[in-house]
Amino acid sequence: MKNRPLCMCVVCPMHGSGKSQKTQENSDAKWTDMPPAPMADIEMAEQKIDSHQLAVDKLTFALHTIEIENEQENDPTIKEKLNKYASLLKTQLADVITN
Numbered sequence: 108m109k110n111r112p113l114c115m116c117v118v119c120p121m122h123g124s125g126k127s128q129k130t131q132e133n134s135d136a137k138w139t140d141m142p143p144a145p146m147a148d149i150e151m152a153e154q155k156i157d158s159h160q161l162a163v164d165k166l167t168f169a170l171h172t173i174e175i176e177n178e179q180e181n182d183p184t185i186k187e188k189l190n191k192y193a194s195l196l197k198t199q200l201a202d203v204i205t206n
Contacts, residue, residue, distance in 0.1 A: 159203070166200040 170193060177189040 162203050163200065166196055166203060170196040170200060 173189050173193045173196065177186055177193065180186050180189060
């Protein structure tokens with residue numbers, strides 16, 4: 108008889124089929140023993156993160172749009188106004204990011 112190395116695989120159909128079922132049952136038991144997290148707390152945290160990130164994204168998009176318009180504009184009066192709005196958006200964006 109040849110010397111074969113012992114299979115250490117838990118999911119091996121030859122050696123570990125019974126072990127894999129027990130391991131799966133044990134891992135399922137761990138999840139059912141834990142109390143459920145309060146959904147209201149999780150949803151509030153997600154809403155705070157999402158609304159803050161959404162504000163940053165919208166301000167950044169508006170700023171980039173104004174900067175692109177400014178680069179393409181030939182009228183100096185309109186360029187000046189676009190620069191003013193870009194400056195205001197940069198200030199608002201800095202406030203949102205730091206708070």
